[in-house]
Amino acid sequence: MHHYGRTKRIRRRKQANTGKIVISKEIIALSRWMKYESRKHGFRWKCHLCPSHFSETGRGMMTKQTLSCGDLLVSIPKQLLITVETVLMSAIGGKIKGKNLKLSSQQLLSLFLLQEKSKGVKSFWFPYISVLPKSHDTYGHFSAREMYLSPPKLRAQAQRRITDMKQAYREVLDSSLGEEILYEDFVWAWFCVNSRSVYYRSAGSEFVREDGNNLALAPYLDLLNHSGGAQVEAGYNERRGCYEIRTLNPYRKYNQVFISYGNHDNYHLLVEYGFTLPENPNDVVQVDYDDVLEAAEAVFVSNMEKKQEVIAQHNLHRKLACSLEGLSWNLLLMTRVLAMDWAELQHWKSIMTGVPVSDRNEALSRQIAQTVLTKYIQQNRDLITKFPEQKSQSAVEKMLFSILQTEERMLQLTWSSVT
Ligand SMILES: C[S@@+](CC[C@H](N)C(=O)[O-])C[C@H]1O[C@@H](n2cnc3c(N)ncnc32)[C@H](O)[C@@H]1O
Structure with missing residues (x-):
């Protein structure tokens, strides 16, 4: 059996x-x-x-x-x-050179795809263009409801990228390259390049921005x-x-x-590529510095100024997160610094070894962590309750839902590790 x-x-x-x-x-x-x-x-x-x-x-x-x-x-x-050289040798490349423009490789490749798509079967690249996806589940296509259901940091990440893309589109429009380019067409081409290109270092050109975005299809x-x-x-x-x-x-x-x-987490995979991995070891719940400070204030710790100095000096405010493994190293150390009394603060370096400072310090630092986690667990639950029934969820909503469930698991496990 x-x-x-x-x-x-x-x-x-x-x-x-x-x-x-x-x-x-x-x-x-x-x-x-x-x-x-x-x-x-x-x-x-x-x-x-x-x-x-x-x-x-x-x-x-x-x-x-x-x-x-x-x-x-x-x-x-x-x-x-399809490299930037391919683009510059084509008709659209001629116009770019004629107008002495300087564009990013993502803009150039996007313009090239649109040019070739409009030629239909007459394009040399037709066999390639015809297998490209018709649409993408990435940030440019998130509906208002999907944005609303996104965890705040994911939403902010998507919004930043939308701003970048709109700016790239505006620049293309402002260069008056001839044919009118519709926003939705540009978005399609932009995401084909965003989700499918490889790193390829082209020879530098006066028409290509040196912005480190060396792409090719x-x-x-x-x-x-x-x-x-x-x-x-x-x-x-x-x-x-x-x-x-x-x-x-x-x-x-x-x-x-x-x-x-x-090594991308699911926020990045969803925003940039339109998919998530069911078990992504890069996933963590990021924690805001201000939320930890607020939690410390809520449990009345003293000497906040001095403690913030120590935290900043040693970059303990970076990489604050929790995962299935509990608090990140910096978050653990930060809660311990915040929980120190004046005498302990004089020897704060001892915490770098990872050994708890004192029973009192350990109890207070856990209390700070619990306060932050309580807030995050509540925010996460509030968002989960806003989701429609599973059967009426879009593909993106299903991915968002599973991200939130994973975050709930990480928060709960971390909670048990500090109680
Ligand atoms: C470079 S393409 C890979 C080929 C693509 N699946 C296709 O049919 O054209 C990248 C896209 O493939 C999809 N993809 C890649 N890896 C995936 C995975 N592990 N699970 C689900 N979709 C994935 C995403 O839509 C992503 O934007």
Whole structure:
């Protein structure tokens, strides 16, 4: 019986990892185009990955053979990358040069996508453009209700990014590049670039801003989904003239292959990419410095000025958070400093060892932490009660709901660690 259960579990896990090959005419056309164009430029198109549909992540890449550490996943010839050079050599690039503009690589690539999209089948890039998503679940598309249901820090993060995007759009409009660009079209292109581009260092150009946003689009390769645990070696190989990705993880035949977009928490993944990971080890509940000070004042601690000096001098006000592991190191130390009496404050450095200062200090520092946590737990619950029933939640609302539930778990666990 036990054995049967385990086998079934393993089979189910395997099924979740294995995908169904996507056989849309657009995907077939893209694969043929990659093969044909690679050969044309003297490259042999040899890719063991195959665009497939997976129940947990949607469209992604499945490997048709077992992969070992160091195996090449995909190699895209330079001629099939959309870089800022590609843009500057195109019609829109001509206008940008003619007007002597200086734009970011995200603006340039977005303008290029819009230009090529408007050409339809006449565009060289048509096979690529036709597999791009029609819309995104990222910040540019959050509804007013989704914004309202977002935890305040996530909302602020999204709002900052919306401001940046609107500014980028305004700059493009103000440069009067000719055709009218609708905001919603710009948003579509902006997010294609935001969620699909790779880091690519182009040769500097007077028409490209040196703002560290060195981006390029890599057709086909951008069908790879993210997993926090995926380890890869990725980059442009000068010698071979290709953008290459090698896996540092082994994969079984027919399983989904992942890359890592970075060590991002779910706020970042949702805002920038429109998805969240069910168990994201980078998730924490960030705690505001002011909330900790307020909690300390509520339990009547003294010598606040001196304590704030100590905290600032040693950067203890940074990285204040709690997670499934409890209070972050700095938050723990900060509550201990705030709980010190005058005599303890003279030897405040002793707390750096992590040893509790005194029974009195420990009790008071826990009380400060509890006060902050009570407030956060309450705020979190208030927000959770505002959600509509599960069946009428949008995809984004479902992700927000699960973020809040995870935060509730982190807050509760931290609460038990300080009581
Ligand atoms: C570079 S694309 C990857 C391919 C994409 N799934 C597609 O079908 O075109 C990035 C987008 O894929 C999706 N994605 C990537 N990793 C994911 C994951 N682990 N779970 C769910 N969606 C994911 C998100 O929509 C993200 O914006």
